[in-house]
Amino acid sequence: MLKARILENKLSSLYKAGKIVGGVYLGRGQEAVSATLGTALVQGRDFFAPLIRDQAGRTAFGEPLIDCTRTYLGSALGPMRGRDGNIHRGRPELGMPAMISHLGAQVPVVAGMLFARRLRGDLDGRVGATCIGDGASSTGAFHEGLNLAAVEKLPLVLIIANNQFAYSTPNHRQFACTDLVEKARGYGIGGFSVDGTDLLACASVIPEAVRRAREGGGPQLVVAHMLRLSGHGEHDDGSYVPETVRRGHLGRDCIEVAMRQLVENGIAGVDEILAWQDQFAEEVQKAVAQAQQEAPPDPYQEDWTALATRFPLPHCNSNAQPACP
Amino acid sequence: MLKARILENKLSSLYKAGKIVGGVYLGRGQEAVSATLGTALVQGRDFFAPLIRDQAGRTAFGEPLIDCTRTYLGSALGPMRGRDGNIHRGRPELGMPAMISHLGAQVPVVAGMLFARRLRGDLDGRVGATCIGDGASSTGAFHEGLNLAAVEKLPLVLIIANNQFAYSTPNHRQFACTDLVEKARGYGIGGFSVDGTDLLACASVIPEAVRRAREGGGPQLVVAHMLRLSGHGEHDDGSYVPETVRRGHLGRDCIEVAMRQLVENGIAGVDEILAWQDQFAEEVQKAVAQAQQEAPPDPYQEDWTALATRFPLPHCNSNAQPACP
């Protein structure tokens, strides 16, 4: 989570220096939740569909920094080859789908990945996880996808990162229940509520939810509570967030809390943490430098087709199928 | 509800005799719920968006039989003028919108009607009600619409008629909770569960839900349990419904139960009920006969436009607005 924070701070600077075109969306304040989830998953086995604020989860799941910097900086060598940007990157072949912007849409996709594995007789303790925001809990896609996963009893872990706002829209204009975890029962699935500013709390709840899904308990809904500690994107100063909320418990910086927890519990020393910081800063710097020196995509080299099939197809001489195509 | 049953029996015969083109969809077994709702609403004040199986509610709300027979039989004088058919009829100007087929879609529409009245300062104890099926509870439209109504704290009464099947699909392929009323808490709204085969139970629960909405308690969800006592449409024999379910408590015919209740409680005598039956049969017969003798729509008389505006608009000579158009 620390690495993600350092990376994102760098992205923010690059954006402000005009080196990144398009938006920059940070997960500041949500790293404890996201990283805990990423850590609880096993790349190569599990599926993880990260959303807007999941830099920490991506890194924990195994996404190399260079995938991030290449995508943000528009290198042709990035996973999206300049065709899509920023947080829309993914590596579906490695179990990490590339989000579309339409919120909620990844929920049924992860369900489908798990469904496919079960059909292939290859579910094998796999889980699939995705995160969405408080705002996205109001989408039809969230509802249909989660309900379908519940009906199919798929090992889906869905984290709602309730960071109190959807862009500028506060919770009270988004839903009318007290805690979104109250939705779990209506779907017939497991439900957890956790303080997302508290790494230790996350570390006890989220892996437990993952375990239950893994062991056949069906979908698990985890609602994590925190505040978004930056604007919606780096173009937004988030000034609509009331000072009282910023100052309150949810406004705590989960990274500071986590460092204190590490030190207080004797898990890591201050020196160690500072050393990590230096090391991560160097890694980030390298990934940025490399991406920056890489060529952008070249429109003249593009094939400009959205289809995998190359038409026209060869003529088929036989009536037998499935010889053609 | 008895009138609706008699009407629908007639529609079924007409369909089987080839006198109705398109589908015929009956509310058999759901009359107690639908009629109770229709009775609890006041036409001219409240809004009612009937769905597939709401003949009884329509009649109770005040829809004349002739609206139904004209629509089914394709009279040009019906509310839909032959442009739409069967259960898709409505009279939005009388507070009864005309459903589109896409299930769930009426939920936000009723919310919008109420929202408009509140904006106009004219909400005034009005409620809006609509019914949907167990199947439709899986739609995104249901979720978005109900959540929006909860956020806006609108006086919406939403009845889920859980008749155990969505077309052929049984509950266990539709949702994973025990009773759909468990969803209410997750929306932060009132919730009721009622035996839909029992008129007296309906008469105690449904008006109570309407009252709470009317008095400012926000949306109310009522889940009524029953079995669809016909096929999905009259083209369907519903043979996928297991015999055990048919024979079980939910398979009771609410009309028979209601008649027994009326007689046993001394509310009405058998003779009286028989007299009603005769009277309703005569009314139905008249409505059918009248619709049958009316002319169908004439394609040469149609204006074949879907727009209320007649283009081209006159030219406007002034730059002042809103003089034009």
Next chain:
Amino acid sequence: MSVTYIDAIREAQATLLRDDPRVFLYGQDIATFGGAFKATKGLADEFPGRVFDSPLSEDAMLGLAVGAAIEGMRPIIEMQFADFSSIAFNQIVNQAATHFYRTGMPIPLTVRLPSGGTAGSGPFHSQSMEGIYAQYPGLVVLTPASVSDAYHMLIDGVALEDPVIFCEHKFLYRWLKAKSINGDHLPIGQARIVRTGKHATVVAYSAMVHEAVRAAERLHEDGWEIEVVDLRSIKPLDIDTVLASVARTGRLLAVGEAFPWGGVTAEVVSRVTEEGFHLLDAPPQRLNSRDTPVPYHPKLWAAHRPTPESICEALRKLLSF
């Protein structure tokens, strides 16, 4: 013994389930019940664990299909009616259609859309959405008009690496019969000349091919020889075959059952005029449905869509130039 159009669709799915373990079927009421139109009748029994009743959630059905395709499967999704794909619209056009371009990973899924009008079906059970989907990059849009094409194009479509929108015409389901499902097996993307002629070309697809042929037969009695081209696939569009036909006849009428603004007929006419202007001896014409929702009443419906009569009328006008 004869095979209907819907038999062919059922058989194609049976063949696919038998031959390709990656194929599964997901849709409302398609398992035990066999689907609203019986296109999957008996398949759940014949192929246990391969045919699933879905919840009433079109958006999630398509999302599931995308996820399953990512993990190597070839889902076939049945929409109960094409009209309900409006709920799955986002997953189709933004998730499935963009995936290969964005990530390089293809999404081989097939969405079956029971399309087109039948008497009494009304505004929400009659739509022809091929021209909507074809506007989006990344989709293949198929519109079989014959029993044999219904079979082969479904099998060939599922074999493609791309998302396929398979528009089946409900009117053809039981009305169209053939001796067998064999027939000229053209690759996807190639149009077929179903009737040769020399005075004018009618370009049509799906059910309108049959209405066009009827119109051609009537005009034949008056000595006109009308060529009828069945597009078969809307996207890609085989403009070469159309141009070759127009080169022979000099006259073009494009007929479609969808709404009149834009859509297939506009694409055909503008492609032909752009690439084959010099071939045209007369203004190319279009005939579509009227610009209203599809009306319920059979009398209105018959006047809403192109018919052999209105096609004849349009052809006579075209031939009079």
Next chain:
Amino acid sequence: MSVTYIDAIREAQATLLRDDPRVFLYGQDIATFGGAFKATKGLADEFPGRVFDSPLSEDAMLGLAVGAAIEGMRPIIEMQFADFSSIAFNQIVNQAATHFYRTGMPIPLTVRLPSGGTAGSGPFHSQSMEGIYAQYPGLVVLTPASVSDAYHMLIDGVALEDPVIFCEHKFLYRWLKAKSINGDHLPIGQARIVRTGKHATVVAYSAMVHEAVRAAERLHEDGWEIEVVDLRSIKPLDIDTVLASVARTGRLLAVGEAFPWGGVTAEVVSRVTEEGFHLLDAPPQRLNSRDTPVPYHPKLWAAHRPTPESICEALRKLLSF
């Protein structure tokens, strides 16, 4: 002092809120925050109880608008980006668009769609959906290209009895400035000749009008006089003005920023060839974006959409026939 395109949209909404008690605004982040693009900045304060932040529920937002229109209001719904209207698609095309035809009761609602590409916006924040909505009967689709039109057409559109899809171009928001919002106030449904010429007609709309004018200016240096028609409204389409222009120039190029299959340019070309074939001295041409999702990278994006360079090239080809 100058007024931008987005100022005009904000002012139009202020005027509407002031003059018509039936108008209210509903959309994501449009109240206190003033909207993602600030099109409603300050309006919540100025008009208390008339501007609402909605939940993240496009489908329900449109459903609410239909219900409110039934009860006599004139809702204006802001989609945060046009691309997200895919979620509201069903309510737009099946509920709002069919309502008047089915019931006789009009649905006067307006959906504002921030449309079109800007550098770095990528596949899901760049779409041009006018050609999708225009296919559906019952919708009016507007595409203002000037500051004055942005203002007047929004006001006039809200006054119509029908559902209006108001496509605002995001690139024009702050780039396009005018001295005032006054200007030639044409009624909705009428195209405007923004530059007269005699050698060829370019038909465009929205941001492409400005690219077309630039192209015309360049060709002017070579002695060509290119007429540029701004459609203003996609549906209804003012084909008379287009035909009159083609009658003068004999040559037609239709330019649009949307995907190349079907859409506005196909409708324009096929309407012109159907009704004005004899006016054409050369094959009518089309220029659209490429047939892929809109790419993120500015270099790819610039090659994806029509530009003054590619319009010039298409015009030179057209002029060479």
